[in-house]
Amino acid sequence: MRKLKDQFGRKIEYLRLSITDRCNLRCKYCMPAEGVKSIPHDEILRYEEYLRIIGVLIQLGIRKIRITGGEPTVRKGIVGFIRALHHLPGIEDLAMTTNGTLLDKLALHLKDAGLNRVNISLDTLKPEKYREITRGGDFSKCWAGIQAAIQTGLNPVKLNVVVQRGFNTDEILDFARLTFEQSIHVRFIEFMSKEAASESLFFSNNETLKILKELAPLEKISKEFGAGPARYFQYKGAKGKIGLISPISHQFCASCNRIRLTAEGKLLLCLGSDRYLDLKTPLRHGISDEELIDLINNALQEKPQGHQFGRKGIMRLMSSIGG
Numbered sequence: 475m476r477k478l479k480d481q482f483g484r485k486i487e488y489l490r491l492s493i494t495d496r497c498n499l500r501c502k503y504c505m506p507a508e509g510v511k512s513i514p515h516d517e518i519l520r521y522e523e524y525l526r527i528i529g530v531l532i533q534l535g536i537r538k539i540r541i542t543g544g545e546p547t548v549r550k551g552i553v554g555f556i557r558a559l560h561h562l563p564g565i566e567d568l569a570m571t572t573n574g575t576l577l578d579k580l581a582l583h584l585k586d587a588g589l590n591r592v593n594i595s596l597d598t599l600k601p602e603k604y605r606e607i608t609r610g611g612d613f614s615k616c617w618a619g620i621q622a623a624i625q626t627g628l629n630p631v632k633l634n635v636v637v638q639r640g641f642n643t644d645e646i647l648d649f650a651r652l653t654f655e656q657s658i659h660v661r662f663i664e665f666m667s668k669e670a671a672s673e674s675l676f677f678s679n680n681e682t683l684k685i686l687k688e689l690a691p692l693e694k695i696s697k698e699f700g701a702g703p704a705r706y707f708q709y710k711g712a713k714g715k716i717g718l719i720s721p722i723s724h725q726f727c728a729s730c731n732r733i734r735l736t737a738e739g740k741l742l743l744c745l746g747s748d749r750y751l752d753l754k755t756p757l758r759h760g761i762s763d764e765e766l767i768d769l770i771n772n773a774l775q776e777k778p779q780g781h782q783f784g785r786k787g788i789m790r791l792m793s794s795i796g797g
């Protein structure tokens with residue numbers, strides 16, 4: 475069996491799958507206020523088309539799939555799609571990144587269908603600030619979704635907190651305290667800005683760590699834990715863990731293990747690059763699995779060594795690639 479390896483020897487085992495460009499929120503750092511122009515229905519991959527591509531990617535060594543969006547829970551048929559993915563042999567980890575607002579109703583169905591776990595985005599614990607950052611979102615819906623995910627046993631539940639100077643830096647310890655109360659992982663993410671104008675909002679995870687240490691001693695957890703870009707810590711006696719995801723200050727590109735597939739069927743080689751391989755057109759023109767494997771293998775050799783977005787300019791709208 476051929477395995478996906480790039481020219482830098484990185485083994486690619488993780489697929490981030492964006493199943494929609496739509497979202498029921500408009501987070502300020504992710505989407506413009508007016509939303510983005512929706513991709514026409516016909517241009518979006520059908521679930522059967524994803525399954526065909528994923529079948530090939532599994533043959534090439536993909537073991538972990540994360541469903542993202544836009545907001546993945548707004549796409550119709552999501553539960554059936556998760557069930558179909560769960561039945562594919564070879565998938566060891568099936569996870570979702572979501573804003574959590576629809577999980578209150580969906581968590582149990584998703585878990586039953588075979589979803590292992592969820593990462594939920596939440597940047598503030600204050601309802602009025604939540605409404606501000608998401609441009610109209612309802613904090614209580616997100617919180618209910620988090621509790622539903624925990625109760626259902628989607629485990630572990632991870633909270634993704636994008637830290638922005640002057641917006642939520644005063645809540646870092648409130649988030650950290652949650653790990654004493656509940657068995658969740660709270661992960662602080664460095665803000666990747668699209669415009670130089672927002673650079674002043676950047677707050678490095680070194681600064682976050684300094685604040686976290688004011689609460690109580692923090693123990694570092696072995697590097698193998700989580701096997702992703704986050705570095706993990708834990709307070710003594712806490713039920714949950716603290717994670718730091720630092721794409722800017724501690725680039726993790728050298729150990730990158732991921733590719734992305736967008737809702738339009740573009741295989742993206744890197745979050746920081748505009749290069750992609752269109753899979754939808756050949757798929758709809760009857761390409762064979764063997765040809766698909768060759769196409770993907772060749773494209774992978776173009777995967778960049780790392781990103782260059784620094785603090786100033788991530789090239790794409792995060793909402794269209796799912797982070």
Ligand SMILES: Nc1nc2c(ncn2[C@@H]2O[C@H](COP(=O)(O)OP(=O)(O)OP(=O)(O)O)[C@@H](O)[C@H]2O)c(=O)[nH]1
Pocket residue numbers: 540542571593632634663700701702703704719721732745781796797
């Ligand atoms: N620069 C960069 N950031 C990434 C990459 N993958 C994820 N992120 C960011 O990391 C944050 C958390 O991503 P998640 O969707 O929760 O996925 P994950 O951290 O891989 O998930 P786990 O498997 O639970 O560790 C998001 O803000 C993403 O935008 C990547 O390849 N490069």
Ligand SMILES: C[S@@+](CC[C@H](N)C(=O)[O-])C[C@H]1O[C@@H](n2cnc3c(N)ncnc32)[C@H](O)[C@@H]1O
Pocket residue numbers: 497503504542543544545546571572573593594595634636663664665666667668792793795796797
């Ligand atoms: C684009 S969202 C898609 C999935 C889902 N709608 C959600 O919010 O979790 C995926 C992740 O990207 C993160 N994200 C979006 N824009 C970002 C930015 N500019 N910097 C850092 N993280 C960002 C979000 O906080 C979220 O955790």
Ligand code: SF4
Pocket residue numbers: 497498499500501504505543544545573595792793
């Ligand atoms: S971060 Fe997620 S919830 Fe917020 S606008 Fe982007 S896609 Fe939607």
Ligand code: SF4
Pocket residue numbers: 726727728730731732743744745746778779780781
């Ligand atoms: S920026 Fe590109 S190379 Fe770096 S971790 Fe993300 S996808 Fe991988």
